[in-house]
Amino acid sequence: MSRRNLDRILDTLIWLSAFFSVAVLLGILGFVFYKGLGKISLHFLTASYKTDLSGGIWPMIVTTVYLVGLSLLFVTPLGIGAAIYLEEYAKEGKLTRLITFATESLAGIPSIIYGLFGMIFFTTVLGFGFSLLSGALTMMILLLPTMLRTTQEALRSIPREYKEASLALGASRLRTLFKVILPSALPGITTGMLLSIGRVVGETAAIYLPLGMYYEIPKSVFDSGRTLSVHLYLLAKEGISFEHAYATAAVLVVVVLLMNQLTKFFKSTMEVKK
Amino acid sequence: MNCIEVNNLDFYYGDTKALKDISMEIKEKSITALIGPSGCGKSTFLKCLNRMNDLIEGTKVDGEILIYGEDIYKGDVDITALRRNVGMVFQKPNPFPMSIYDNIAYGPKSHGEKRKDVLMEIVETSLKKAALWEETKDRLNKSALGLSGGQQQRLCIARALAVEPKILLMDEPTSALDPMATQRIEELMEELGKDYSIVIVTHSMQQAARISDETAFFYLGELMEYDKTRRIFEKPKRSETERYITGRFG
Structure with missing residues (x-):
């Protein structure tokens, strides 16, 4: 040829x-x-769910928002704290290697294993039951590697000169961290949070095992609920209504696309700053 | 009067001895230039004076450095107070990604100043001292990163002055700047040398000759020669000094 x-x-x-x-x-x-x-109609988006399919998906939207909020509330401080420890305080050694190895391994575990663990540990052993709390705690573990790594990347990208300048003025280490380092890392941290939101919105297996599938709006963190993705899974798997399943899927896709665009937007503002 | 007195200073990076038995006295309210080829230890020496070397792992210091009579490597030294007393300007201009005002106010705020009117006054005085006030007074709330390189470096000098140091360390402060900006910084240093004790590391022999009162020549971690700048450049005692300042090596 x-x-x-x-x-x-x-x-x-x-x-x-x-x-x-x-x-x-x-x-x-x-x-x-x-x-x-x-x-999709206003009624479908805002009415509560009825088993006869005359309702909508409002409880699922609310539950998704609740779960996203609660998961971020748990994972953000934990991820940022661990990243700060690894990047700013810990000396390179066995312990830091162990932590890095552990979080990397966490990232590789299939999500249903997290769900199984959450169902056994948070709902049963700790007695939280099928609840928002169990679900959010499970998501915290699942999201930790992402949150940790994006924050680490953000901290690494900050010029060393900022830190030196602050310390050379006699500012304390803590003040340097809160006034100079963290504000500069904020766009990166935000990216990690947005990625986490996308993950919570899209996840099913790790969520319905500890959260359950109750179709009403949860009244407290100890109530069960049903997120959009779990709802979609049930509608399709149980053959309840493919019409509803597709409509839910459309809503879900729009939400995820919006998240991706937001992430890109924050990433680009971070790069401009550098 | 001397502001700094160094006695038998040894400095190690791990097992490497970077400074060997340095002893020198630095005069108050004058400009002292540290010159020497790359890797001779002049920057390392400078960073011993405000303990910035503490940030590097595996370093060790022997001997003593007295600043106004106090040994800064003794166990109970307040590093915050030390660095407030001994300001530093870096090679690359490194303003914080904040407004011009916030850059200057950062230091005083770190040391507990909260009163708005006092902070504003400090910002104005510091910028005036650094000959930057006229150019920035209308844009104090704009980002410092929008300034030119030379302006950024003068901002960093203003930021260092804002915590009222007595000594100002400068680590090749003009090496990243164009000749015009360099000239402005040099004029500024000569002005500041009347009120502050300035120790400057420089790669430019001409710069040392132009602005400094005393010059110290470092070579391979040793202080080879230390004298009045004129004497060093006109009649160096050691052959290494002569060969370096005439450009035969380095």
Whole structure:
């Protein structure tokens, strides 16, 4: 085969793979929106769920927001604290290597294992029951590696000169941390939080095992609830209503896309700052 | 009068001895230049004077450094107070990513000053001392990162002055600047040398000759020669000094 022909074949293959990736995404989005958008109405978005399918998904939206809020409340301070310890305080050694290894291993565990652990440990051993609290604590463990790593990256990207300048003025280490280092790391930390939000919104297995699936709005952190993704899973798996499932899926896709755009926006502002 | 007295100072990075038996006295309200080829220990020496070397792991100090009579490496020394007394300006201008006002006010605030009117006064005086007030008085709330390199370095000098130090350490403060900006900083240093004791590390022999009263020549971690600047440049005692200042090595 001539060199020119080989080039042409390779060009076509590369073009095809690119086309395929885009086509798959557009295909899925198009399919979900085509099947789902027709069902979406103000009533569907704001009414409570009825087993006869005359209601909507309002409780699921609220539960999702609750779970996102509570999970972030737990994971953000923990992740930032651990990142600060590793980057600013700990000396490179066995302990830091162990922590890094542990968090990296955490990131590789399938999410249903987290769900199983959460169901046994938080709901049963600690007695929190199927509840927002159990769900959020489980998500905290699942999100910790992401939160830790994005914060670490953010802290690493801060010029050492800022720290030196602050210390050379006689400012304390703690003041340097809170007034100079953390504010500069904020865009990176925000990116980690947004990634976490996306993860909570999209997760199912790690959520319904400790959170349960009750279809009303939880009244306290000790109540069970049902997030959008779990709702979608049930509607489809139990064959309750594919119409509702597609509509829920459309809402979910819009939420996730919005999250991704927000993440990109924050990332770009962080890069400009550097 | 001397503001700094160094006696038999040894400094180690791990097992490497970076400074060998340095003893010198630095005069108050004058400009002392530290010169020497790269890796000769002049920057390391400078950073011993405000204990910035503490940030590097595995370093060790022997001997004593007295600043106004107090040994700054004794166990109970208040490093915050030391660094307030001994300010530092770095090689690369390093303003915080904050407004001009906040950059200057950061130091005094760190030391507990909360009164708005006092802070404003400190900001104005410091910027005036650093010859930056006229250029910045209308944009105090704008980001410091919008200033030019030379302006940023004068801002860093103003920021250092805002905590009222007696001694100002400068680590090659003009090496990242163009000749015009360098000239302005040099004029500023000469002005500040009347009220502050300035120790400056410089790679530029001309700069040392132009602005300093005393010059110390470091070579391979040793203090080879230390004298009046004119004497060093006109009649150096040691052949290494002569070869360095005439540009035959380094």
